[in-house]
Amino acid sequence: IEVLDWVDSKGGYAHLSVGTVNDAGLRGTLATRDIAEGETLAYIPRELIVEFGAPAHDKPPENAARLLARQRRDPAWHAAFLPYWRSLPAPASRAIFCKEMFTQRHRDLLQDAEMAAVVVEETGVARQVYNGSSSWWQRWLGQAPPVSLQGLLPEGAAHKISWQEFAHTTCHVGAYGFGCRGAWGGRRVCLVPLLDLMNHAAPDLANVIVHQDEGNGSYGCTATRAIRAGEEVTQTYSAAALRSDYSLLHYGFVLDSERPLLAGLDHMARFEHDNDDLYLQHQSLMSHEEAQRLSGILASFPTTEAEDLQLLQGTGAIFVPPEDLRLRRVSEVVPVNRELVGI
Numbered sequence: 047i048e049v050l051d052w053v054d055s056k057g058g059y060a061h062l063s064v065g066t067v068n069d070a071g072l073r074g075t076l077a078t079r080d081i082a083e084g085e086t087l088a089y090i091p092r093e094l095i096v097e098f099g100a101p102a103h104d105k106p107p108e109n110a111a112r113l114l115a116r117q118r119r120d121p122a123w124h125a126a127f128l129p130y131w132r133s134l135p136a137p138a139s140r141a142i143f144c145k146e147m148f149t150q151r152h153r154d155l156l157q158d159a160e161m162a163a164v165v166v167e168e169t170g171v172a173r174q175v176y177n178g179s180s181s182w183w184q185r186w187l188g189q190a191p192p193v194s195l196q197g198l199l200p201e202g203a204a205h206k207i208s209w210q211e212f213a214h215t216t217c218h219v220g221a222y223g224f225g226c227r228g229a230w231g232g233r234r235v236c237l238v239p240l241l242d243l244m245n246h247a248a249p250d251l252a253n254v255i256v257h258q259d260e261g262n263g264s265y266g267c268t269a270t271r272a273i274r275a276g277e278e279v280t281q282t283y284s285a286a287a288l289r290s291d292y293s294l295l296h297y298g299f300v301l302d303s304e305r306p307l308l309a310g311l312d313h314m315a316r317f318e319h320d321n322d323d324l325y326l327q328h329q330s331l332m333s334h335e336e337a338q339r340l341s342g343i344l345a346s347f348p349t350t351e352a353e354d355l356q357l358l359q360g361t362g363a364i365f366v367p368p369e370d371l372r373l374r375r376v377s378e379v380v381p382v383n384r385e386l387v388g389i
């Protein structure tokens with residue numbers, strides 16, 4: 047597809063094709079040749095990456111407003127990224143569905159008051175950004191999103207964007223965005239063409255990790271095990287996406303898994319709040335209290351960390367570097383071999 051040639055023409059590469067990966071017609075990425083473990087099978091240069099937001103406010107609706115505004119204010123930029131926009135599911139296509147598109151009927155199906163509250167709260171923020179319905183003092187007091195579609199676009203231009211288009215863009219930014227390091231430091235949300243066509247799989251099934259070069263901001267994708275030509279290429283989006291409720295609400299899918307990862311203690315409604323320091327954000331499926339309890343049990347084990355490490359090395363498993371291995375095991379559900387990709 048066009049986006050592959052575009053990446054190629056801009057100095058990137060990918061040993062990937064885009065195609066149907068299951069009987070339900072899901073689209074995803076496939077290896078075009080055999081890939082060895084540790085090989086970097088895709089490289090996306092910095093200039094193809096779309097970056098938004100600031101650390102304090104990087105919610106999908108605000109970034110959607112920034113994206114839509116930039117597309118309209120800067121037609122040359124929009125045109126330069128056409129192959130990327132065309133690679134994404136069209137609005138109203140069944141390939142993309144998340145909470146911004148929920149109707150009352152979908153909310154009722156949740157059968158869970160807290161999840162329904164998350165939907166109401168987050169779509170409420172999206173509505174505020176779309177309508178620009180908050181006053182300057184609400185924004186100043188932090189009671190409303192700092193960005194509105196009207197505020198970013200010239201007079202009258204915001205009205206030409208329908209709620210459906212806005213909800214679709216919010217869903218796209220949320221479900222296709224990557225956490226990245228901004229050009230001037232700080233955490234941002236980025237859109238990474240082509241690599242965002244990879245589907246999610248649990249860590250034991252995923253075969254690549256996606257990483258950003260700290261120096262030049264480019265993105266790479268490295269095989270965590272050997273991949274055969276034609277095999278689907280998948281990554282683990284985040285530990286949070288291993289939870290059925292989280293993946294359903296934010297991405298519109300649920301993985302087949304023997305044990306659904308759900309617990310009352312770490313309900314996603316809490317999980318989502320950045321300033322709730324009771325919970326370990328976007329990393330663990332538990333509260334700090336629970337992490338401390340489990341850490342205490344691990345600390346009382348008869349073997350040392352070094353001995354555990356030796357055992358793990360013998361298995362060829364991918365694991366985090368030795369320092370505080372046990373404690374990290376508690377707080378990081380998805381271990382990442384940073385050495386493998388040199389980050």
Ligand SMILES: C[S@@+](CC[C@H](N)C(=O)[O-])C[C@H]1O[C@@H](n2cnc3c(N)ncnc32)[C@H](O)[C@@H]1O
Pocket residue numbers: 072073074134135141142143221222242243244245246247296297298299300301
């Ligand atoms: C980053 S995109 C991946 C590419 C997407 N499949 C496409 O064709 O544009 C994320 C979306 O892909 C779908 N998806 C990703 N992983 C999935 C999985 N394991 N099972 C079902 N759908 C998945 C969901 O619709 C999700 O919101």
